[in-house]
Amino acid sequence: MTAATIPARRSGVDHWLDAFGNLTRWQVTRLRRLLPITMVVQVLSTTGIVIGMGLLYGDLPPERVLYLTTGAVTISLITVGIVMGPQILSQERISGSAEYMAALPVPRSAATMGWMVLNLVTVLPGIVSALLAATLRYDVELAVSWPIVPAVVLVVFGATMVGVAYAYAIPNPRTVNAVAQLLIFVVFGFSPIAYPAEQLPDWLASAHRWLPFESMAVVIRDGLTDGLATEVGRAYAVLAIWTAAAVALASWSLGRRP
Amino acid sequence: MVSRIAPPWVFEIDDLRKSYDGEKWANDGITLRIEPGEVFGLLGPNGAGKTTLVKQVVGLLAPTSGTIELGGYDLVADPDHARQLCSYLPQAPVPIESFKVHEAIELAGRIRGGEKSTVRARTEELIDDLELEEWRDTLGAKLSGGVRRLVGFAMTIVHPAPLVILDEPTNDVDPRRRRLLWERIRRLGDEEVAVILVTHNVLEAEKSVDRLAIIDDGRTVAEGTPSSLKAADRDLLRLQVMLTPGVDDPALPAWLRAEARVGNTLVTTVSEPDVPAGLDWAQGLMTEGVAEEYALGATSLEDVYVRLTTVEAVAS
Numbered sequence: 001m002t003a004a005t006i007p008a009r010r011s012g013v014d015h016w017l018d019a020f021g022n023l024t025r026w027q028v029t030r031l032r033r034l035l036p037i038t039m040v041v042q043v044l045s046t047t048g049i050v051i052g053m054g055l056l057y058g059d060l061p062p063e064r065v066l067y068l069t070t071g072a073v074t075i076s077l078i079t080v081g082i083v084m085g086p087q088i089l090s091q092e093r094i095s096g097s098a099e100y101m102a103a104l105p106v107p108r109s110a111a112t113m114g115w116m117v118l119n120l121v122t123v124l125p126g127i128v129s130a131l132l133a134a135t136l137r138y139d140v141e142l143a144v145s146w147p148i149v150p151a152v153v154l155v156v157f158g159a160t161m162v163g164v165a166y167a168y169a170i171p172n173p174r175t176v177n178a179v180a181q182l183l184i185f186v187v188f189g190f191s192p193i194a195y196p197a198e199q200l201p202d203w204l205a206s207a208h209r210w211l212p213f214e215s216m217a218v219v220i221r222d223g224l225t226d227g228l229a230t231e232v233g234r235a236y237a238v239l240a241i242w243t244a245a246a247v248a249l250a251s252w253s254l255g256r257r258p
Numbered sequence: 259m260v261s262r263i264a265p266p267w268v269f270e271i272d273d274l275r276k277s278y279d280g281e282k283w284a285n286d287g288i289t290l291r292i293e294p295g296e297v298f299g300l301l302g303p304n305g306a307g308k309t310t311l312v313k314q315v316v317g318l319l320a321p322t323s324g325t326i327e328l329g330g331y332d333l334v335a336d337p338d339h340a341r342q343l344c345s346y347l348p349q350a351p352v353p354i355e356s357f358k359v360h361e362a363i364e365l366a367g368r369i370r371g372g373e374k375s376t377v378r379a380r381t382e383e384l385i386d387d388l389e390l391e392e393w394r395d396t397l398g399a400k401l402s403g404g405v406r407r408l409v410g411f412a413m414t415i416v417h418p419a420p421l422v423i424l425d426e427p428t429n430d431v432d433p434r435r436r437r438l439l440w441e442r443i444r445r446l447g448d449e450e451v452a453v454i455l456v457t458h459n460v461l462e463a464e465k466s467v468d469r470l471a472i473i474d475d476g477r478t479v480a481e482g483t484p485s486s487l488k489a490a491d492r493d494l495l496r497l498q499v500m501l502t503p504g505v506d507d508p509a510l511p512a513w514l515r516a517e518a519r520v521g522n523t524l525v526t527t528v529s530e531p532d533v534p535a536g537l538d539w540a541q542g543l544m545t546e547g548v549a550e551e552y553a554l555g556a557t558s559l560e561d562v563y564v565r566l567t568t569v570e571a572v573a574s
């Protein structure tokens with residue numbers, strides 16, 4: 001092996017796909033001890049929400065069950081990208097391993113997409129178990145249709161990009177952890193994901209018209225139920241704007257050289 | 259007349275300046291030139307600006323001014339290309355807790371663009387050369403700091419870029435494997451790779467580098483081969499006196515040159531004819547209770563380093 005000559009600059013689709021494959025493998029291997037635990041937590045939490053709400057409220061009307069089930073799925077998709085991902089990334093920044101990754105000769109976009117695939121893999125068992133639990137426990141009929149595929153991909157992609165964007169844009173990585181903790185409360189308690197927006201104060205319901213969480217719930221609900229989701233087109237538009245903004249911020253913060 | 263063959267490419271840093279706050283210079287006009295096959299040492303105390311310098315080379319930091327080029331390619335303008343042209347081992351531990359040793363090295367080689375079979379063969383070669391066989395299938399989380407450092411080193415050079423940058427590669431490594439690591443670094447030079455070696459370990463670097471620069475307070479305070487930097491000390495010996503804590507500094511004879519005061523240790527140099535007088539002087543300090551111990555030895559690169567970088571240098 002000799003490096004007396006300078007190798008040609010690697011670029012193009014082949015280089016990107018090669019880097020994406022290797023980095024996805026890297027991420028899966030890196031988190032292989034954590035991944036099964038995270039998947040079990042996802043299964044327990046999504047299934048727990050679906051079954052637990054029944055215990056809390058007794059007999060629930062079918063529409064309410066569908067709201068809760070699709071809400072539990074959405075919460076699972078959101079939290080992995082917006083809460084858990086940034087917590088891991090902030091730890092990486094603190095330990096210095098983020099810097100190691102940043103110095104690797106790969107497109108940053110390939111690394112981020114590898115991260116998104118990992119998020120997607122993490123949440124899928126939780127989604128399936130929540131849907132099974134709802135069907136078996138409440139005997140409701142889900143109407144799973146093809147839009148669920150782009151909806152899940154868009155929600156995970158959007159949530160991952162929002163997570164990556166703030167995880168790298170906030171200067172102090174310890175603040176990232178605090179923001180992630182805060183977002184858990186916002187997503188779980190104060191977002192119209194598992195319940196209709198009318199149950200919130202007007203000002204908060206108005207804010208959620210433009211925040212991404214309600215729209216994420218709408219597109220997921222549209223792919224899992226029949227006629228329960230409204231203003232689906234608007235929800236996709238809001239999500240597209242948020243995702244585009246998050247991609248722009250993530251690109252800026254990942255490419256930034258202090 | 260012997261004509262020198264032009265190198266196929268060179269790595270050049272020209273008048274590089276970096277400030278984080280617009281006031282203090284972390285790098286203040288650094289200029290370097292390194293050729294393929296050279297092992298170049300970057301020495302300096304903590305906070306001298308060494309890591310800031312190499313982070314600019316690999317595109318993690320942007321220079322305030324100045325240029326960095328490899329083979330004519332502008333690394334400042336194209337940090338993506340910079341990362342392809344530099345293999346970098348940072349000071350922080352490599353994140354391999356969940357990787358088996360051979361997995362980490364192989365995957366790092368693939369990420370750096372190596373062919374599968376070549377990377378696999380090179381991985382086995384490095385595991386063998388660095389005597390890592392017993393940990394081949396061990397997870398990174400179970401490795402000692404030194405072994406993990408060696409794995410990080412192997413991950414960096416398994417498919418080396420034209421420029422390899424190693425930031426404190428010997429940290430925590432035991433003396434025997436440290437020797438293997440230095441041998442492997444030397445072999446990188448034989449492979450026509452240019453190596454920048456950031457280290458505090460002056461004595462080891464002295465044996466392994468072709469040339470070096472001593473950086474202090476963001477500036478290059480000396481540059482050359484280890485021999486050329488020691489040239490001024492050729493006829494000198496080092497007389498080191500461990501002073502008794504709490505006593506006043508002793509007066510120095512005119513023929514004794516004070517180089518540095520590090521804690522309670524006074525480092526001086528003395529020319530060969532003055533050695534007997536120097537020993538009498540040191541013995542006298544012990545008799546008076548001013549010193550607890552003294553030692554006479556050959557000067558080394560470390561003396562040059564200490565003289566150039568010690569803030570508390572004693573005026574002679």
